[in-house]
Amino acid sequence: MGDQRPGQSEDRLPSLSGVSFSKKEATISFLLLRLSPICCYSSPMSVLPLLFLGLGALQADPGVQGAPAINGPVTIERRSGLMGTALRLSVTAADRPTALAASEAALVALLAAQRRLSTWTEGGELSELNSAPLGAPQTLSPLLDRELTRCAHWWRATAGAFDPALAPLVAAWGLRGRGRLPASAELAAAREASTWQRGRLIEGTFTRNTHQPLLEEGAFGKGAGLAAALLALEQTGAQAALLDLGGQIALHGPGERALHLADPVDRQRPVLELVMTGGSLATSGNSERSSARAAGIRGHILDPRTGQPAATTGSYTVWTPSPLDADCLSTALFVMGPAQAWAWVQARRQNQESSSTTNPVVELIILDWHGDKLRAVATPGFKGRLRALSHDIELTFPLDGEVPWK
Numbered sequence: 001m002g003d004q005r006p007g008q009s010e011d012r013l014p015s016l017s018g019v020s021f022s023k024k025e026a027t028i029s030f031l032l033l034r035l036s037p038i039c040c041y042s043s044p045m046s047v048l049p050l051l052f053l054g055l056g057a058l059q060a061d062p063g064v065q066g067a068p069a070i071n072g073p074v075t076i077e078r079r080s081g082l083m084g085t086a087l088r089l090s091v092t093a094a095d096r097p098t099a100l101a102a103s104e105a106a107l108v109a110l111l112a113a114q115r116r117l118s119t120w121t122e123g124g125e126l127s128e129l130n131s132a133p134l135g136a137p138q139t140l141s142p143l144l145d146r147e148l149t150r151c152a153h154w155w156r157a158t159a160g161a162f163d164p165a166l167a168p169l170v171a172a173w174g175l176r177g178r179g180r181l182p183a184s185a186e187l188a189a190a191r192e193a194s195t196w197q198r199g200r201l202i203e204g205t206f207t208r209n210t211h212q213p214l215l216e217e218g219a220f221g222k223g224a225g226l227a228a229a230l231l232a233l234e235q236t237g238a239q240a241a242l243l244d245l246g247g248q249i250a251l252h253g254p255g256e257r258a259l260h261l262a263d264p265v266d267r268q269r270p271v272l273e274l275v276m277t278g279g280s281l282a283t284s285g286n287s288e289r290s291s292a293r294a295a296g297i298r299g300h301i302l303d304p305r306t307g308q309p310a311a312t313t314g315s316y317t318v319w320t321p322s323p324l325d326a327d328c329l330s331t332a333l334f335v336m337g338p339a340q341a342w343a344w345v346q347a348r349r350q351n352q353e354s355s356s357t358t359n360p361v362v363e364l365i366i367l368d369w370h371g372d373k374l375r376a377v378a379t380p381g382f383k384g385r386l387r388a389l390s391h392d393i394e395l396t397f398p399l400d401g402e403v404p405w406k
Contacts, residue, residue: 073092073093073094073239074092074093074094074095074096074099075090075091075092075099076090076091076096076099076100076103077089077090077091078091078103078107080107082110082111082114082225082245083110083113083114083118083221083222083225083245083246084120084246085222085245085246085247086244086245086246087110087243087244087245087246088242088243088244089103089106089107089241089242089243089244090241090242090243091103091106091233091238091240091241092238092239092240092241092253093236093237093238093239094237094239098236098237098238099238101236101237102233102236102237102238102241103238103241105232105233105235105236106229106230106232106233106241106243107229108232109225109228109229109231109232110225110226110228110229110245112228113221113224113225113228113229114225116141116143116144117144117147117217117221117224117225118217118221119167119213119215119216119217120176125140125141125144126144126215126217129206129208129214129215130167130208130213130214130215131213132208134208134209134210134211135207135208135209136207137200137202137205137206137207138205138206138207138208139204139205140204140205140206142204143228145201145204147220147224147324148164148201148206149201150324150325150328151164151196151220151328152196152201153358154325154328154329154332155196158329158332158336158344159305160195160196160304160305161303161304161305161331161332161333161335161336162219162304162328162329162331162332162335163194163195163196163219163304164196164215164216164217164219164220165194165195165196165198165199165214165215165216166194166216166218166219166302166304167194167212167213167214167215167216168189168190168191168193168194168210168212168213168214169190169191169194169302169304169307170216170218170302171190171212171213172186172187172189172190172307173302173309175300175302179300187307188307190307191306191307193210193212193214194214194304194307195304198210198214199214199215219327219328219331220324220327220328221327222245222246222248222282222323222327223248223280223282223322223323223324223325223326223327223328224323224324224327225245225323226243226245226248226250226280226323226324226327227250227322227323227324229243229250230243230250230252230323233252234252238252238253239253239254240252240253240254240255241253242257247282247283248280248281248282248283248323248326248327249276249280249281249282250279250280250323251276251277251278251279251280254277254278255277256275256276256277257275257276257277258273258274258275258276259273259274259275259276259281260272260273260274260389261273261274261283261315261317261365261367262315263367263374264285264313264314264315264367264368264369265369270389271367271374271376271388271389271390271393272365272367272376272386272387272388272389272393272395273386273387273389274365274382274385274386275385275386276319276385278321279319279320279321279322279326280319280320280321280322280323280325280326280327281317281318281319281326282317282318282323282326282327282329282330283315283316283317283318283330284301284315284316284330284331284333284334285314285315285316285334286299286300286301286309286310286312286313286334299311301331301334301335302335303335304335305335310334310335310337311337312334312335312336312337312338313368313369314338314366314367314368314369315334315366315367315368316330316333316334316341316364316365316366316367317330317364317365317366317367318330318333318362318363318364319362319363319364319381319382320360320361320362320363321360321361322357322360325360325362329362333345333364338366338368338377338404339403341364341366342364342366342377342398342403342404343403345362345363345364345379346400346401348362349362349379349400350400350401361381362379363378363379363381363382364378364379365377365378365379365382365386366378372392373392373393373394374390374392374393374394375393375394375396376388376393376394376395376396377396377397377398377404378395378396378397379397380397380398380399380400382397383397
């Protein structure tokens with residue numbers, strides 16, 4: 001990482017997690033376009049690309065003879081491939097060893113989440129639940145128990161718009177391959193089998209009550225991994241950190257970060273700038289993949305309530321303190337569509353006396369084209385932190401109780 005001097009090889013160190021990192025401690029101003037997740041068919045959830053703008057002072061490389069020593073906090077950056085997508089991790093600490101140790105702790109937590117939650121390979125805890133004997137309670141690790149308990153909470157709170165038990169529907173639509181149109185009888189059977197009610201989560205155990213694999217990590221896996229990484233960072237000496245996993249952002253520590261949200265149609269065009277001070281930001285959008293179009297599928301985010309691809313357009317960006325909550329809710333609110341999603345968020349705001357872990361603040365940005373005008377509607381919590389980057393963007397902050405959609 002950093003700028004490499006001509007004729008100088010970049011010295012890289014091995015790490016416990018198998019990801020190498022540079023000895024360089026310099027960071028430079030950069031503008032990154034985050035591409036869509038590689039595993040676009042692995043789940044009914046997609047995060048549209050975010051443009052991340054990070055600013056840092058160019059620092060001298062202490063590995064070069066005669067270079068001045070670095071005084072003050074040190075920032076390192078690491079990149080890896082995780083959960084079928086790209087990870088970028090930036091960590092600031094008082095010194096280099098502390099920053100490296102903190103980044104390693106975050107990577108180890110993410111790799112553990114990948115092993116725990118992946119249903120693409122055998123041996124993971126979630127994968128084993130999908131192949132467990134029918135009706136036999138399976139003891140969960142404390143971490144998976146907490147993750148599935150949170151998923152169950154959002155399944156209930158969104159009246160099924162979020163559902164982690166969609167594996168039969170994902171298989172029916174061929175979303176882990178090139179996509180396909182299921183026959184009506186096959187789709188009806190998959191819809192009947194795809195519901196959280198086909199499992200039973202109680203006292204640290206999970207019981208599967210269907211012959212088919214049930215659980216699908218696509219709509220919550222990245223958020224769960226980022227939540228685990230933030231928890232690991234809290235146990236280190238990291239002063240601040242930014243994690244970008246396939247477009248979902250999570251922040252640790254104080255400080256402001258400027259994020260650019262992309263046009264849902266032209267992903268290389270930044271249209272909104274958001275100043276973020278903590279928590280996590282996740283975006284869902286039903287962009288069509290080339291293979292999905294060839295199969296006649298209009299989108300890859302499935303509506304659990306109908307078994308069909310969600311008909312919603314545009315992009316839905318959710319901020320919450322927890323990455324797991326943001327991941328679950330960006331999918332759920334997209335599935336609901338603009339009117340229902342806005343009403344759901346407004347109802348929470350009006351009934352919420354205070355924020356808590358079980359009842360967090362939820363902020364929402366909906367971006368969609370209406371004729372020749374790109375409309376951005378944001379909840380009041382974003383006011384003063386969100387601005388349009390072009391004159392053709394209509395940005396509004398409806399007050400609580402106002403209905404921007406009929």
